[in-house]
Amino acid sequence: MLPDFTATVGALAATVAEREQGAGGSPQAARDFVLASFAAMPGYLRPPLRAATLFFDAWPLPRRGRFFHALSPAERRAQMEAWEAGPAHMLMRFYVSLALVSLWHE
Amino acid sequence: MSEPVADRLRADVAVIGSGPGGSVTATLCAEAGYSTLLVEEGPDLPLDAMAHFSGEEILHKYRHAGVTMAFGNPSITYVEGRCVGGGSEVNRGLYHRTPPYVLEQWAGSHHVDALTPEALAPHFEACEATARIAALPGTPPPLSQRLGEGAMRLGWDAIAAHRLYDYETGRKQSMSATFVPRFRQAGGRVIADMRAQRIRRINGRWEVTARHRSTGSVTIVADALFVACGAVQTPALLRRSGIRHNIGDSLRFHPMLKAVALFDTPVNRLGDPDPVHQIKMFEPRFGIGCSISSPAMLALALAANPPMRARIAADAARMGLYYVQNGTGHGRVRTLPGCHDPVVSVCHEQAELDQLYDGLQHLIRALFAAGAQAVQPCMPGFAMLRSVEDMATLPECLPRKSAMLTSVHVFASCPMGEDRRLSATDSWGRIHDADGLRIADASLMCGPTIANPQGSVMAIAHRNALHAIARRFA
């Protein structure tokens, strides 16, 4: 198995959705919104962002033997919160912000 | 998918970009009897094709779905419209004429001829006759009034701004609802979904190489050409085409810091009109105003502040989003070989960042004076404040690393004026030594407009288009 960009975005959106008490949007709509925003981004930003996302998908492999997108919801949430508090906070803020727009739009 | 177009088009005048600058310019050229093409990269969508400030609107009417950034310390996230009508379709239409002191400053710094309030007044009036402006009838929504009350209690002045809005029909006065229909009525042709890639002068005419979504490669040949792609894309197109003198070297913004206030009673009801209060007495150091405070916009602003965000579900009706902005940030627009999108960088003067941070503290004070129970500055690492006294816990100066600056206004990347050391065009938007090639958008401003810019963009485009027509585009 390889890191999977779409599945990672889906897992991040689902984790934000689960945390976001009261937001009416669905995790699937949030994932689609993030992917559509990603597709529209300036061309020079997409490759580094995709590479960073795949890198983070693979991050839990050595310790947990699974990609981020294949972790249980509780493990994903713990991992994401660790990233949010560390050097990956900018990347996380990018994904969280886009997911929030979609989740709270409903 | 849009209708295909011929792969070679001929016109007297071509205008690239259909925002406020391009639409006003194209309308005057068409009405003067010239066959005129108005070329727009984005789609031609009705004004109410999607809900204002919705995710769908962001995906369809914003450039890069709103993900655009000027890289610096701190960076500025900025947004632009990308559809027929440009930014006027997605903006709030808050309206001001250019403040007289700003015009005076530009005329002095860049030696711009005939740029006085008196000389511009007829152009403002002409634009306001088509894209009408109005004061909100009745009382502004509570979210807006609260800012006014807070200001009053502190002895400050607040105003209720006019908007480009028809309150009778409930319709925004965007370009697609005002100038673009007038342009079409005068026989002008709009071609949407077509991006101009390069321009060049050949055999005494202008040739635009463009790419249309359905047709593919298209060549436009025109006797006169206006570039009105907005303050980032205009310098990008010109630089790609080899025109570089003072092009893209002086981009300016109105960066904002935001804060969310939680009040004791509901201030933010579904269906309320847009808030209009602004505190302008501290300008140009900083200006304060109200933002759209839908749950989605609150959540976005609070992305780095989970405790306040957690209250949206229960308390959105008691929450209001407010901003402070000034003119910090000096940007550059550059194109990279083989890269479709320009790269924008920005640097800041410490004094301007300090003024913006001082503005944030003024805003927080005004919100507490208005009765806020809590105020959350929208930045990572900033605690929720429960009283004015809590402001003592704020960092002494704006932490550059965590400052989340956003801007909806960009301008001044190709300033006008007779001083060739600073300006890209003459006083009328004619690029220096470029055979009558003209710029007709926010790029021409000589610095931040301080007030909301659309009125200035339209009036200056109107002034310059009449000047060009009177000289037969020489």
Ligand SMILES: Cc1cc2nc3c(=O)[nH]c(=O)nc-3n(C[C@H](O)[C@H](O)[C@H](O)COP(=O)(O)OP(=O)(O)OC[C@H]3O[C@@H](n4cnc5c(N)ncnc54)[C@H](O)[C@@H]3O)c2cc1C
């Ligand atoms: C969210 C938001 C809120 C705002 N709120 C206000 C407000 O309340 N009041 C106010 O006064 N101002 C506001 N503004 C700013 C205002 O909308 C802009 O100042 C104004 O639209 C600038 O006009 P312009 O003609 O310079 O460029 P734009 O409006 O940016 O138009 C340029 C057009 O050119 C097109 N284009 C670009 N490159 C090409 C190309 N290569 N080929 C073909 N077409 C191209 C773009 O797609 C775009 O449609 C707001 C802006 C935004 C985005």
